[in-house]
Amino acid sequence: MAAITSHLAILSNQHPSHLQLKPTTVRMSMTQQTRNPRLHWASLQADIEAHLKSSITIKQPLEVFEPMHHLVFSAPETTVPALCLAACELVGGQRHQAISAASALLLMEAATYTHEHLPLTDRPKAKPEPAVKNHVFGPNVELLTGDGMVPFGFELLARSDGGENSEQILRVMVEISRVVGSTGVIDAQYRKTMDTRSDGEEVCHVEEIMRMVEKYEGELHSCAAVCGGVLGGGSEDEIERLRKIGFCFGMIQGMAKRGFNEGNEVNEARNLALQELKFFKDKELDAIKILLNI
């Protein structure tokens, strides 16, 4: 881990043009995989969606639950929640043990996405791009809905305790709180805000981008893997290895999202993850390997 971290620091001395800028997504690479792992991954995603759909029913008050339903399910899909379930299975757990944590993570990401797209008076108007959804609701309603998603995520988690694993759930809550809070995702969002010019164009310093990727995709995936490991009953050693694997995978994802698909940093992160994965050699690796595009 020290190697990739120091490598990320060194990146600041390199010119961005040294890095290839071909955005691709992991989804594309999944078609190259054998059939079962892909289906396995899809079933993880489907289980989380089904769990959330049964939790966020459209009920009274409609003005509250209708926007929440819409905004949760229209947020861009990420690999964070499914990684949580995959990690749970990797340590020998059943996916239902981690389904609430995975759903909570999805809610946190949807809340972040919603608030990132609020039209605030000091925020430059978003450039029209296909990835930015239309605003079906007014900014005020979207603000409040995002505000409602976060405690709802914690509620789902807290309620999932059957009286036997309270301590694991609290541990998972500390992990999630830290990663979505001021020292994690919100720190990354601050940096993005500070680096955005008044015309809405992001100023791209490679070092700064890497710090954002660390705080955003890196730590979110790391947290997801840890939560899955904890709830699946993994040992401390397994959990710490999952923390590294998740972080590396998040870095690969985050770099790819910003156009860094190849290069030393991506290879280093992939190799580091593979090395840690060897520890789990006798266990279910397919789903995790899909993430690493192996």
Place this chain on the structure above:
Amino acid sequence: MAAITSHLAILSNQHPSHLQLKPTTVRMSMTQQTRNPRLHWASLQADIEAHLKSSITIKQPLEVFEPMHHLVFSAPETTVPALCLAACELVGGQRHQAISAASALLLMEAATYTHEHLPLTDRPKAKPEPAVKNHVFGPNVELLTGDGMVPFGFELLARSDGGENSEQILRVMVEISRVVGSTGVIDAQYRKTMDTRSDGEEVCHVEEIMRMVEKYEGELHSCAAVCGGVLGGGSEDEIERLRKIGFCFGMIQGMAKRGFNEGNEVNEARNLALQELKFFKDKELDAIKILLNI
């Protein structure tokens, strides 16, 4: 409880002018109390502030923690967090057992206050009034800071577990999640948004105001009292009585804030709370009684 609830519904048939409109605060009435209860109440508030000050130190990244420190401590003081500690003591607990829950409640309220005052593009400009603080930071930073406070509150709570009371902490988290989330405070905020005209003037239907008071001050105080009771080791019966006492007190507070200081509803809420308080007759009642202006 049924009586006051049905009474609140009946209120809609009354004309607002039947109700006296003299705003006062409980703080004013506290000067009429004997010395010790007042000091006791002040010491509860001071303990919560000290706990939060030691938790939110101004550290790196400064751009994150400096606004959080400012926005938490500049939010208007409420009686919710101290009620949590008072309830804990009422059931025989030590206040340190509930200090994290009280701090989390303060953070949730500060986050709500911060987001309520964000200048959104669809939100009418706030009328200048002394209660509305100056915006020291930009809207984007205030949005993110509010977003950071909520998970930080849950983190404080989750970390407060010494391994002995995990189940109580999870129970408290469910209570807090529900009351600050979409079926509680956020529902009240929606109603307020919907009832605000384009010039920023609130449309005041008494029935609607009462529903907001129920969801906002009523349920927040109810939740605070329950959390204190749970963490102080209260019995189920004590906890349910605290739920009613807290709700009644919140209703009195919320009605007073909106100019309804006297009248049947206020008296009924006070009497209901006093009736429930009789159950605790051998215990420490001073702090709670201050709240009820007895």
